[in-house]
Amino acid sequence: MAVDSLRGARKVGRYTLLVSLAVVVLFPVYAVLLQALKSGPDSLDHPRSLLPVDLTMSTIRAAWTKGNMGRLLFNSAITSLAVTVGVVFTSLLAAYAFAFLRFPGRGALFVTYLATMLVPTEVTVLINQRTADSLGWMNSYRGLIVPSLASAFGVFLVRQVFMQLPNELREAAALDGVGHTRFLWEVAAPLSRPTLGALALFTFLGTWNAYLWPSQVIRGDLSHETVQIGLERLRNNDIDKVNLVTGGLVIAALPIFLMLVAFQRQLVRGLTAGAVKG
């Protein structure tokens, strides 16, 4: 951290800069939030007022019912939770195998795992949609959840942590006759809790925000749509009431934004896991 101490004018200058940039970054959010809090006719005024006056919850309420937001949020929540649990679970198992078990081809297999991180969704979605269809998983929770239950990134992350556990730990446990399974669940996993928490948060966020795969597997079944697709449907169906869309946006983005504020530290840890020092 730089050591220069800011005095007087420089401090004021820096604060001014920070505030103005914060305003610029937040402006889109503020504008949309404001529009969502205005009633229908008000939101079409020319010139638009940027002041928080004449606020009402009517638009948000209308968006909630028209857009079936309750159901959408529920679907997204279920999907994201299930995938998060699944990813953490499968990543723990696989990472343990790569970190503590010896078997032929371990190196090559790990590289293959890493390689799958590079395959974009655009390629896999085509065939996966047909696979899901032949399994009868279209328009269902299974279709939304199962394909995402494993993550090479998760395996990479957790293995990273496991590799940093001191060897003596494993050796001591082996001397005590502790098998692999017990070691995993009673020693290795608890010690990796911060990283697991970061992975969980990161996975939850990614699943909540996913667009391409849900749009391919949920087709027209309103009861299974996630928030992201529901938003698009809201926009297409009510194009003449754009402020309804803003109401939907606020409802959709609020849960995640609150999560961000609450779990900021874990989120940062999750995102930086691959960045700093490779």
Add this chain to the structure above:
Amino acid sequence: MLGPSAALLGVWTVYPLVRAIQNGHLRCNVTGSRCRDAGWGQYLDVFTSDDFQRALGVSVKLALLTVPTGLVLGIGLAVLADKHLRGIGIFRTIFSSTVATSVAVASLVWFVLLQPEIGVLSDLFSQWIPQLKNPGLLRDPDTALPAVALSSIWASLGFTFIIITAGMQSVPRDLYESAFVDGAGGFRRFTNVTLPMIMPSILFVTVVLTTRALQTYGEVALLTGGGPNPQKPTTTIPYLIYGDNSIIRNDIGLKSASAVLLFVISLVFAVVQFRGFEKRVHYGS
């Protein structure tokens, strides 16, 4: 132990990739039940076709618009917020906040803002940018892609800020102190100490942002629907494959070929960036 994840990845990632590569040289009927083998030359045909080349140009242009700008803005914000000031935590939260937005949310936010009749921006800035009001940034062929880029840059700002900030925070303080002692001013300290030390973070952000730019689909679908006809300046490669107006919507062979080509192109970009940064990235001191 490996069972669950290997099976899942095998079925849902490896298998689709292999099938897609296979499908890429087929041409099929409407339902995909009868196919004819057109040979591997089909990949070359798709790559050199006008439609694909145009989409490739759009994707590359989008990357050129979003990546450098996003990096500069993210680094700038990170540097600004990297001081012990009262309440700096709030600013950091604000600057990271866009990481919470999804593609749909970010795109729709900008969709609302950029509407010519009711968007707020058109009221405020139409004096300087007349296209804001007529026909709207998203409908004007010259400004449509920059408008999409704007939405992407804003959405990725939080991500970039978080990564760069984390990178900066792990730079050892003694490096700064010795630079200070050597008489280096703030700017010199940045270029000689900070920048080289956060190269891994910069590389990571560059690769991720470039991949996102090449894979841009949702933003285009929600903001422009492929860009005003006839120029279609916002039809990226994914939109060419999956978009509403896609010419190859029901042709599994051409879709697979295009998707695999996109994968290869992304790989090439990533490799080039890694190699390019190789000389400059310092791991540890």
Add this chain to the structure above:
Amino acid sequence: MMTMKRNSGWMIVAAAVLAACSGGGDITDSGQDATTTVAASTVPGDTAATTTTVAPDSLPDCPTDALDSATGTVEIEFWHGMSGPLNDELVRLTDEYNSSQSKVRVSLVQGSYEETSDNYLQSSQDGRPDLVQTPEYMVQSMLDTESTVPVGKCIDASGYDTSTFVPSALSAYATEGMQWSMPFNISNPVLFYNKRVFEAAGLDPNKPPASLDELRTMSQKIVDSGAAKYGIAVESGFDSGGGWYVEQWFCKAEEFYLDNDNGRSNRATKVLYDNATGVELLTFMQDLLKDGLAVNVGDNSISGYDNLLKMADAKEAAAMTINTSASLGPVLTVLGGGQFPNITGDDVGVAAMPGPDGKPGALIGGASLWVVDSGDDVRTAAAWDYVTWLVGAQQQSEWASATGYVPVRSDAADLEPYKTVLATDPRFSVALAQLEASPEGPTSAGPVVGPLREIRSVLATAVAAIFEGADVATTLADAAKQANGLIADYNSRNS
């Protein structure tokens, strides 16, 4: 840096080599190694090819009485493309059907037209519904899936009486002698105009333009008088101004759009719209724009309402626009909300779409119902039963009044509530009258070809270029070339 320079150097060389090897061309031309054989004659103007008929025995049967022997309630799934108020009414009709009897229960799955069509094409036998609604451009693709029970067989098997049906509604969905699907919601494009503006310009609000020439002179008067900034708002959406309306104009001009009788007597092999009629038509539109009498609102792709919104624009409004008759209901609902002070529901006038020399007629738009061959007789019979409900006279009367679609049968106009709707708001009768005024003959049946949607998309891109001033003849010729490539490619894969 040396490494990077060397890498990019190789890449540039590789790219150059690649680019030099094979030319560009359309993406759909990829993989064409084998020469494609073209079936019918390709002599220009020679459209009277021999008619082929489909052998009914090779198609699945429609056992309409299987429902009698069914025990318990049969559950069937219906995929449709109705949204907004159209969806609301379909839901209401379906609920009424479900509660009026206990043999069949229908569940609805909603999507857009594109989503529904794509989903159907991409699903396997197990994933398909029992009934699907696909738009009129999907006729050839749907019958090429070889997965449906032709509705004509159901009609014959049950002795269903179609004598009161609008003839062109049925013929729109029949090719090679077989009735494939049942028309359900039909529309055609009509002229929407602002009566208030007409009055202010000194024009008779009850005499809107009937021919393209009148469209021009009236637009001139409107612009000169300052009653509105533009005479007409045009757009180049593929399912409207850029594609579908062009087909309509060809129908009005009594000309074919595709060869082989618009693809109905035999598979079509090429488009005909780059002929003199097409060039003259689009040059006329281009001139309207150049002279400031018309305004181009773009490709209308996001909302589909851009041209209508232009009529309601506060400062630079257009006095007229062309839109599908199906939007009349939603438009009046929206205007009733009072959002647009410049134009109220009463100001809106509706008239037949102006065409070349004022000749009448229109092609069917909308969608039809396809009974899917599930292999289960009972479900097929159940789907047919539901179909007969949806096109029953009473239901069509209710459907038409709520949506603004034209009823598929003329006896619906004698029943409430549509009877009163027509009596009190004659605007709703314009579309039906326009349809009934179509000249007898094969040109009134509309084009049928596999990649019709893609062809419209290609034409829409060309029209957008023309609206921006491109040379009409060459642009149309290029579009026709691409369209013909699409047709040849489709035929080689599907026949």
